[in-house]
Amino acid sequence: MNTLSTSIVSTSMCLGCISEQISALMDLTFQSSVCLLLCPTWTSPPLHCTSTETGSAPIGPASSVTPCSTGQPCRSGPSLISVGSTEVSVAVTPDGYADAVRGNRFVMPAERRLPLSCVLDVLEGQAQHPGVLYVQKQCSNLPTELPQLLSDLEPHVPWASEALGKMPDAVNFWLGEAAAVTSLHKDHYENLYCVVSGEKRFLLHPPSDRPFIPYELYTPATYQLTQEGSFKMVDEEAMEKVPWIPLDPLAPDLARYPNYSQARALCCTVQAGEMLYLPALWFHHVQQSHGCIAVNYWYDMEYDLKYSYFQLLDSLTKASGLD
Structure with missing residues (x-):
């Protein structure tokens, strides 16, 4: 990963596309934020890791297979000594x-601590692990869990930091299987999403689509992985109910949620070497290619007039019974 510093946050970018939608809802004119796909002029390199003994080497086929702490085979070799x-x-x-919503629960994943090499082995079919794996821990997991990679990255996106007048709150690392899907939701962050390898497929809705997007309250629960490799769902009794979107935008149940037919989704594929600017409060559903690697920068949003307009639209939606 020795060239990521000049790749992911390259300043020589051309504007690939601009998507802007202006909606008038309930006598309130709401101009949604602009969603940009920024296309750098470079080609993304393969992911590398740095070894203190052998320098930089690509994460490629395993040089040997040994048991890891999970009881599954795990890659070893000089190229993975550090990372x-x-x-x-x-x-x-x-x-x-x-x-995501599963049945009448909002279910959070089981969380395990695994060597990165074991995750890669599972992705490449050289080892097995129950369920679907996704390195998706947020809260700035890149500097906290993979500090070895910091020298290969800029700490921020310079033009975005200048435009937003602040440094990012978090820098996150993403790696997972094709089956790992992010359900439709929104974030209170300005999001610069950089794909290093593979591709991400975003389905987007502007904030002005809020009246057509259903929310319901769900009892929170967490998956637990048993010793036998099966999953059970355990309620989080100490937590309050969670408001979440029950609808799958890829196969919407329009009989149950007819208002969603009035929403107008934007679809965007972000490939290796491309960066998506996803404004705060935009709804997004995300799929990915198998083994996709990405890094994103989260900048805290400003709670300004735009936020107040969204809160008003959200309140009017609930009060009118559209939710």
């Missing part, structure tokens, strides 16, 4: 959906 042995937080689910 491969580092344990990372991994979300594990039976079907690839973490933080």
Whole structure:
């Protein structure tokens, strides 16, 4: 990963596309934020890791196979001495959906600490692990869990930091299976999403689509992975109910949620070497290619007039019974 510093946050960018939608809802004119796909002029390199003994080497086929702490075979070799042995937080689910509605529950993933090399072995079919794996721990997991990679990255996106007038709150590392899907939701962050390898497929809705997007309250629960490798769902009784979107935008149940037919989704594929600017409060559903590697920068949003307009729209939606 020795060239990421000049690749992911390259300043020589051309504007790939601009998507802007202006909606008038309930006599309130709401101009949604602009969603940009920024296309750097470079080609993304393969992911590398740095070894203190042998320099930089690509994460490629395993040089040997040994048992790891999970009881599964684990890659070893000089190319992974530094990064491969580092344990990372991994979300594990039976079907690839973490933080999503399942039945009448909002279910969070089981979380395991696994060496990065073991995750890579599972992705490459050289080892097995129950469920679907996704390195998706947020809260700035890149500097906290993979500090070896910091020298290969800029700490921020310079033009974005200048435009937003602040440094990012978090820098996150993402790696997972194709089956790992992010359910439709929104974040209170300005999001610069950089794909290093593979591709991400985003389905987007502007904030002005809020009246057509349903929310319901769900009892929170967490998957637990048993010793036998099966999953059970355990309620989080101490937590309050969670408001979440029950609708799958890829196969919406329009009989149950007819208002969603009035929403207008934007679809965007972000490939290796491309960066997506996803404004705060935009709804997004995300799929990925198998083994996709990405890094994103989260900048805290400003709670300004735009936020007040969204809160008003949200309140009017609930009061009108559209929710």
